[in-house]
Amino acid sequence: MPWRATCPMDERTQFIAACLLHEESMSQVCRRFGISRKTGYKWLSRYRTGGPPALAERSHAPHRQPGAVSIGVERAILTLRAKHPHWGPRKLRAWLEQHATGTWPAPSTMGALLQRAGLTVRRRRRRSLGGSESRTAAGAANDVWAADFKGWFRTGEGRRCDPLTISDLYSRYLLRCQVVGTAQVELVRPIFEATFREYGLPRVMRTDNGPPFAGRGGLSRLAVWWIRLGIRPERIAPGHPEQNGEHERLHRTLKQETASPPQATLRAQQRAFDRFRGIYNEERPHEALGQQPPATRYTVSPRSYPEQLPNVEYPDTFIVRRAHPNGDVKWLGRRVLISHALAGELVGIEGIADGRWQVWFGPVQLGWLEARRPERLHHHAVTPNVLPISSV
Numbered sequence: 001m002p003w004r005a006t007c008p009m010d011e012r013t014q015f016i017a018a019c020l021l022h023e024e025s026m027s028q029v030c031r032r033f034g035i036s037r038k039t040g041y042k043w044l045s046r047y048r049t050g051g052p053p054a055l056a057e058r059s060h061a062p063h064r065q066p067g068a069v070s071i072g073v074e075r076a077i078l079t080l081r082a083k084h085p086h087w088g089p090r091k092l093r094a095w096l097e098q099h100a101t102g103t104w105p106a107p108s109t110m111g112a113l114l115q116r117a118g119l120t121v122r123r124r125r126r127r128s129l130g131g132s133e134s135r136t137a138a139g140a141a142n143d144v145w146a147a148d149f150k151g152w153f154r155t156g157e158g159r160r161c162d163p164l165t166i167s168d169l170y171s172r173y174l175l176r177c178q179v180v181g182t183a184q185v186e187l188v189r190p191i192f193e194a195t196f197r198e199y200g201l202p203r204v205m206r207t208d209n210g211p212p213f214a215g216r217g218g219l220s221r222l223a224v225w226w227i228r229l230g231i232r233p234e235r236i237a238p239g240h241p242e243q244n245g246e247h248e249r250l251h252r253t254l255k256q257e258t259a260s261p262p263q264a265t266l267r268a269q270q271r272a273f274d275r276f277r278g279i280y281n282e283e284r285p286h287e288a289l290g291q292q293p294p295a296t297r298y299t300v301s302p303r304s305y306p307e308q309l310p311n312v313e314y315p316d317t318f319i320v321r322r323a324h325p326n327g328d329v330k331w332l333g334r335r336v337l338i339s340h341a342l343a344g345e346l347v348g349i350e351g352i353a354d355g356r357w358q359v360w361f362g363p364v365q366l367g368w369l370e371a372r373r374p375e376r377l378h379h380h381a382v383t384p385n386v387l388p389i390s391s392v
Contacts, residue, residue, distance in 0.1 A: 008057070012055040013052070013055065015029065015040065016043065016044065018032070018033075019044055026040055026041070069109065073104065073105065077092060077096070077104075077110055077113060078117060080096065081114060081119055084279075085119075086253070086256045086257060089107035091285045091287075091291070092107075092110055093106075093107050093110055094291035094292075095283065095284075135234070136204045136206070138168075138170040139170065140170055141171050141173075141297065141301070142201070142202045142203065142300075142303075144168075144202065144203070144206055144234070145167065145175070145206070146169055146205075146246065146247035147206070147213070147247075148165055148207060148247055148251070149163065149164055149180070149210075150163045154262065155262045156264035157265055159265070159266055161266060162179070162181070163177055163273060164176065164177075164180045164191060165177050166192070166195055167246075168294075169206070169246050170297065170298075172250070173295065173297070173298035174250065174277050174280050174294070175198075176194075177254065177273040177274075177276070177277050178191050178270070178273070179266055184212060185212045185220070188222065189222060198300075199300050199301060200300050200303050200305065201301055201304070201305060202301060203230075204234050206234045206236065206247075207234075207235060207236070208235070208238075208241070209236070215339070215340070215341050219339045219342065219366070220341050223341070224345060224361070225309075227361060227362045227363070227364060228309050228310060229310075257272075257276045257279075258272040258276050259272075280294070281294050281295045312345070312348075312361065312362035313362075314348035315348075318349060319348070319349040319350075320347070322345070322346050323339075323342040323345050323347055327339050327341065329347055331349070331369065336369065338366065347359060347360070356370050
């Protein structure tokens with residue numbers, strides 16, 4: 001039974017005083033104070049052992065916590081976090097399980113440890129917008145590569161830095177992260193060529209609609225080169241970066257690890273990119289890969305980079321024209337502008353109805369030609385972006 005509703009310490013003191021007087025039996029004293037004999041003997045024993053201070057309430061917490069994190073384990077977690085300040089508890093635990101011996105606590109316990117150490121920042125929840133249903137699914141390595149320029153920034157010395165990134169969307173493997181002066185084909189193409197020579201060719205290259213990936217009329221010289229290599233360009237919708245969400249997420253991590261704050265010089269920034277690429281590919285656990293690093297999923301493409309650029313081929317039913325240096329072709333006695341990017345390239349023209357023809361470059365449909373009246377053919381040049389390249 002509990003003590004009466006007065007100060008517990010006063011009640012216990014009066015109870016002990018009554019016991020020490022020996023005027024009543026233990027049963028009578030306990031009955032008067034409204035407690036059991038077991039409780040009475042407990043407090044009398046405590047008083048005889050420790051005096052009046054022993055009558056104070058004791059904590060009910062266990063003296064030993066079997067699941068407590070040892071000092072060595074705690075030190076290992078905090079040391080790894082200091083080396084990778086943007087890794088969360090799940091990545092830390094996955095890395096430790098793969099590279100260190102021992103038994104490691106659950107991610108929730110690691111998260112509590114990081115919070116106590118003041119190493120966590122509450123993040124705003126991001127709303128997922130979903131992706132485009134027309135995107136090519138990456139079912140194996142080199143099915144789909146993504147390429148983009150991370151948002152430019154200035155180094156510590158004030159120079160502009162435009163990093164070009166290329167990644168394999170199946171394995172999340174970062175193939176290239178290279179500082180480029182500007183987004184010009186002359187500067188970008190050698191980087192892609194070096195990547196193709198090292199890793200082979202993908203089936204699809206997904207990009208946005210900006211230069212140098214796209215040009216007026218849809219095609220750019222870079223895209224024409226890809227098509228001749230057997231790579232199909234795939235564009236996301238304008239203003240919808242979430243359709244390339246995997247690559248955009250990579251950019252966020254890249255910024256956290258290498259450009260917050262930026263390095264002092266462009267050369268130092270490139271060294272930071274190179275270090276990040278090695279850790280990202282070989283060490284950093286990736287949640288979408290079951291907490292395995294991308295290198296465990298990536299293999300080079302069986303399609304090697306050709307020493308001689310092949311021409312595009314068309315079915316026998318197509319009419320083939322070679323575009324002039326200004327990008328036009330002669331059709332029904334008239335010159336029709338197709339695309340400046342196609343200068344010198346073979347264009348396929350397929351008849352689909354009376355007075356209407358589809359125009360192709362390799363597997364990519366560029367648009368159509370119409371000739372309701374021959375004298376007005378020049379008014380019906382190829383309509384740009386009739387069908388998005390991503391839909392062909």
